[in-house]
Amino acid sequence: MTSHLQPLDRRGFFQQSGLGLGALSLGTLLSEATSARASSETATRRPHFVPRAKSVIYLHMIGAPSQLDLFDSKPELARRDGEACPESLLAGRRFAFIGDDKRLSGSRFKFARHGDSGQEMSELLPHLAAVADEISVIRTLHTEEINHAPAQMFLHTGFGRGGRPSFGSWITYGLGSESMDLPAYVVLQSGPIGGAGTSLWSSGFLPSVQQGVPFRSQGDPVLFLSNPAGHQATSRRRVLDAVGQLNQIELADVGDPEIATRISQYEMAFRMQSSVPELMDISRETAATQELYGAQPGRASFANNCLLARRLVERGVRVVELFDSDWDHHADLAQRLPAKCRDVDKPMAALIRDLKQRGLLDQTLVIWGSEFGRTPLAQGLSGDGDKTKPGRDHHKDAYTMWLAGGGVKPGVSYGQTDELGFTIAADPVHVHDLNATVLNLLGLDHERLTFKYQGREFRLTDVQGQLLTRLL
Numbered sequence: 001m002t003s004h005l006q007p008l009d010r011r012g013f014f015q016q017s018g019l020g021l022g023a024l025s026l027g028t029l030l031s032e033a034t035s036a037r038a039s040s041e042t043a044t045r046r047p048h049f050v051p052r053a054k055s056v057i058y059l060h061m062i063g064a065p066s067q068l069d070l071f072d073s074k075p076e077l078a079r080r081d082g083e084a085c086p087e088s089l090l091a092g093r094r095f096a097f098i099g100d101d102k103r104l105s106g107s108r109f110k111f112a113r114h115g116d117s118g119q120e121m122s123e124l125l126p127h128l129a130a131v132a133d134e135i136s137v138i139r140t141l142h143t144e145e146i147n148h149a150p151a152q153m154f155l156h157t158g159f160g161r162g163g164r165p166s167f168g169s170w171i172t173y174g175l176g177s178e179s180m181d182l183p184a185y186v187v188l189q190s191g192p193i194g195g196a197g198t199s200l201w202s203s204g205f206l207p208s209v210q211q212g213v214p215f216r217s218q219g220d221p222v223l224f225l226s227n228p229a230g231h232q233a234t235s236r237r238r239v240l241d242a243v244g245q246l247n248q249i250e251l252a253d254v255g256d257p258e259i260a261t262r263i264s265q266y267e268m269a270f271r272m273q274s275s276v277p278e279l280m281d282i283s284r285e286t287a288a289t290q291e292l293y294g295a296q297p298g299r300a301s302f303a304n305n306c307l308l309a310r311r312l313v314e315r316g317v318r319v320v321e322l323f324d325s326d327w328d329h330h331a332d333l334a335q336r337l338p339a340k341c342r343d344v345d346k347p348m349a350a351l352i353r354d355l356k357q358r359g360l361l362d363q364t365l366v367i368w369g370s371e372f373g374r375t376p377l378a379q380g381l382s383g384d385g386d387k388t389k390p391g392r393d394h395h396k397d398a399y400t401m402w403l404a405g406g407g408v409k410p411g412v413s414y415g416q417t418d419e420l421g422f423t424i425a426a427d428p429v430h431v432h433d434l435n436a437t438v439l440n441l442l443g444l445d446h447e448r449l450t451f452k453y454q455g456r457e458f459r460l461t462d463v464q465g466q467l468l469t470r471l472l
Contacts (some may be wrong), residue, residue, distance in 0.1 A: 003108045018084050045176040047443025052407020052472070053365040054178070055313045056171065056438070057235070058321040059306075059348060061340075062194040063148065063328030064376035066392050066402035068421050069337055070122045072139050076419040077376050078106030085377055089422050094146050097330060098379045098393040104377035104420065105390060117411030124341040127349035133411045134352050134361070135404040136471055140415025140424045143396045143431045148328070149195035151371035151396065155431055156200050158462045165204035167435065168319035170460045172210045172445045173451070179316035182279070183213040188305040190343075191325030201321065205453040207257060212321065215280065215308070216300070279315065282307050293350040305346035310354055313364050328369065331380045332389040352404050364403050365406025365441055373399025376421040378466055398424050403436065406439045408471055429468060436465035440472070 068074060085102040101405045113131035128135070145151035148158035157164040165173070168185040177184035187201045194200055201212025225445070251259040282290065282304060283297040294303040302324045308322040324344060329336050348368065355361040374392035398417045404410070415427035436446040439460065446465050450457040 040294045044178055045079040045174065047175060048445040048448055049443050051441065051443030052363075053405070054363040055317065056168075056319045056365045056367065056406070056442070057309045057313060057351065058167070058197070059344075059366070059368040060152075060194075060200075060321060060323050060327040061327045061344070061368070061370045062152070062191070062323055062396065064372050064374060064399070065327045065340070066107075066329065066333060067336060067398075068374060068376060068392070069109050069333070070124060070341075071120070071137055071400040071402070072417060072421055073111035073120050073122075074106065074376070074417075074419065077104060078419055080104050080420075081106035088419070093397070093422075095375065095377075096146050096394040098375065098377060102377050104376060105392065110193045115411065117413070119411065119413060124338055125345050127345045130243045131349050131404075134356070135402045136408050136410060136412035136414060137400060137402045138414045138429050138434070138468075139398075139400045139417060139472075141369070141373075141399050141401050141431065141434060142424065142428050142431045146372070146394050147195075148371060148394075149197075151394075152194050152196040154367075155371050156196075157204065158432060158435065158460050159404040162196070162199045162202070163204055164458065165206045165210065165460070166199070166201050166212065167438075167460065168201060168212050168271070168321055169203040169206050169210040170449060171319050171442060171444070172438070173206050174449045175318060175442065177316070177318055182276070182312070182315055182317050184318040185210065185212040185322050186312055187212040187214045187323065188308060188320065189214065189216075189323045189325075190302040190444045191323075192345035194323055194325070200323070205458070206451055214317075215276070238363075250337055267450075279311055280308065282311070282320060289354065291376065293347045293352060295347070302343050303350075306347035306351045307354075310351060310358075310360070313355075313360065314358075329374070329391045330393065331391040334389070351459055355405060363406065365408065365438065366404040367401065367438065368403075369401030370399075372396045403471065412471055414468065414471060430464065430466075432461040432465035433468060436461050437468045437471060440467055 035447055041349040051438065068077070070200065081104060083104050085104055090102060092287055107122070111120050111131075112123070113120050114129040114381060117133045119129075119132035119135065121129045121132065143151055143154055145154045145160045153162060153164075154160045156167045168187075172184040185201065187336040201214075203209070203211035247259055250256075278284070281297070285295075285307065289307070293307045295301070295307045296304065305322045305324075309322060312320045324340075326336075348366075352361065352366060355364050356368070373395045377393065378390040379393045415429060416425045417423065418425045439446045439449060446459060446461045450459045452458075
């Protein structure tokens with residue numbers, strides 16, 4: 001007689017058991033094991049040493065603002081405006097688009113010193129100037145990439161090509177999350193996405209739970225978060241439970257950690273259905289707070305995103321990154337730069353004030369900057385450009401970023417460029433140095449925060465990086 005009993009493999013055992021009397025106990029065991037495994041990817045982790053900051057708000061200006069018109073005053077450059085650039089300054093230097101007619105271009109905007117620290121800033125940033133004593137300005141940052149997408153990736157991942165984890169992903173990998181109802185890493189955008197696209201918040205080869213989650217300040221806060229038409233929360237819960245059981249069986253069978261990530265993210269999405277709409281409703285803020293930022297409920301704007309960033313870190317989100325576009329001023333800088341400054345000046349100053357008055361600035365690191373700077377030369381004087389409306393080309397050799405809060409010494413002016421703004425005269429800061437310092441403020445040793453992939457230990461700062469101790 002032929003037996004109908006067949007040997008059961010591991011998957012078959014779980015599937016058969018799930019249909020019999022052991023379903024409840026097996027489901028419980030699998031759920032507990034899966035929850036423990038999934039939560040281990042996002043649970044709060046012990047830093048390498050006592051941190052100064054708990055969270056980061058990163059304000060990235062896509063396209064690269066002109067440091068020479070905002071933070072790095074050059075009277076000699078203004079005096080020599082229109083002169084042909086000396087050949088000695090051009091030797092071995094790379095330019096992205098500038099033509100043959102290379103002439104020095106001084107700023108058209110006035111500079112002044114502000115606060116007890118005497119931070120020097122352009123007239124285009126009057127609101128930020130009012131909190132000058134809260135920020136530290138680094139004027140000697142330099143990078144290795146001269147075009148936008150590679151430079152954006154280099155700043156965020158330590159490498160000029162895609163595939164590596166982003167800045168925020170490294171932080172959440174190292175520290176985990178402090179929120180059960182929100183992602184550890186949230187992305188907010190005002191305007192089109194940067195040239196590097198979603199690589200700027202990708203988890204790369206880290207577990208995918210570490211990737212950034214884009215939130216929207218208009219329409220559905222998170223794409224596909226709402227229930228489909230005709231579905232209620234109870235039916236959504238039944239679907240998630242059924243899918244979860246199937247994923248638990250698959251996880252037990254193959255042991256792929258990405259399945260645990262998938263389960264945890266489904267559950268996070270379900271919890272976010274109630275937590276996110278309330279969070280994104282800035283009309284709940286007082287009229288005075290909305291006015292402080294220049295925020296307008298229901299609109300997509302950098303001002304709204306700054307206010308949302310504060311609300312997110314209040315609720316335990318570890319990293320919030322704001323991307324604001326249209327800073328690539330190759331032409332008509334005299335009109336376009338002031339317009340962009342009007343968009344961001346008031347809200348980013350408000351963010352610093354608001355965090356401070358709520359007791360959050362000491363534990364929240366605010367970073368402002370971009371992928372590189374702009375040249376001391378005018379662009380658009382040759383070729384098809386409008387010679388009456390010049391701009392500035394890409395400049396990777398010396399540019400400006402600033403930091404505030406989160407253990408940064410306030411009111412510091414770090415580094416000095418030469419009299420024309422071409423090169424660094426004192427205290428150079430490589431992108432890896434900046435990232436090493438930011439990780440240090442969060443209690444992470446950049447040399448110990450590593451992940452082994454394809455036989456090699458990778459890190460955000462690649463194979464270099466020095467702490468900027470004078471900023472701590």
